[in-house]
Amino acid sequence: MENGLTHIYTGDGKGKTTSAIGLAVRAEGNNLRVCWISFHKDIEKFYSEFKILGGIGVDVFAYAKYCKVLNPFKSEDELVKNARRDCMEGVKFISREIYKKNYDLLILDEILISLREGYLKEDEIYGLLNSKPKTLELILTGRCPDEKLKGIIEIVDYVSKIEKVKHPYDKGIERRTGIEY
Numbered sequence: 001m002e003n004g005l006t007h008i009y010t011g012d013g014k015g016k017t018t019s020a021i022g023l024a025v026r027a028e029g030n031n032l033r034v035c036w037i038s039f040h041k042d043i044e045k046f047y048s049e050f051k052i053l054g055g056i057g058v059d060v061f062a063y064a065k066y067c068k069v070l071n072p073f074k075s076e077d078e079l080v081k082n083a084r085r086d087c088m089e090g091v092k093f094i095s096r097e098i099y100k101k102n103y104d105l106l107i108l109d110e111i112l113i114s115l116r117e118g119y120l121k122e123d124e125i126y127g128l129l130n131s132k133p134k135t136l137e138l139i140l141t142g143r144c145p146d147e148k149l150k151g152i153i154e155i156v157d158y159v160s161k162i163e164k165v166k167h168p169y170d171k172g173i174e175r176r177t178g179i180e181y
Contacts (some may be wrong), residue, residue, distance in 0.1 A: 005157035013162035016141040032104035038062040039110045051157040063090030112118040112142025
């Protein structure tokens with residue numbers, strides 16, 4: 001069996017999750033077993049692409065279903081406490097369950113936001129990287145500053161930085177259903 005490689009899709013541009021979706025579809029189309037785990041996205045209320053992924057056979061899960069934009073908590077402290085707890089539940093689920101299921105491709109969508117916001121620590125990400133099954137292809141997505149990713153970038157195999165050159169947000173245009181989410 002081939003060794004699975006590790007990818008990072010980061011940067012301030014649009015398309016990190018979209019790139020991961022494309023890879024998931026490609027893998028599923030080639031009869032690979034695919035699992036998608038989202039962080040900071042309520043996939044039941046938003047993000048209709050997960051209905052399609054589930055429909056083609058991708059196993060889909062979500063942890064820490066809120067973020068600063070969709071914060072259901074009254075205080076920042078409450079958000080941080082709950083996000084940290086839920087992100088740790090996701091990491092435990094990956095380590096204890098997902099890594100044992102012989103997936104070919106695992107996408108951890110927006111997990112790098114968890115690192116950026118301090119909900120997960122760098123050593124917890126290293127733990128996931130170091131304990132992944134040898135044949136598993138692993139993708140981590142999310143916007144995260146280079147200084148937080150420096151050590152991680154050194155040990156992964158692919159790094160794609162998606163750069164924003166121009167975006168409608170800059171003109172005050174809100175995110176749109178079916179385009180940004």
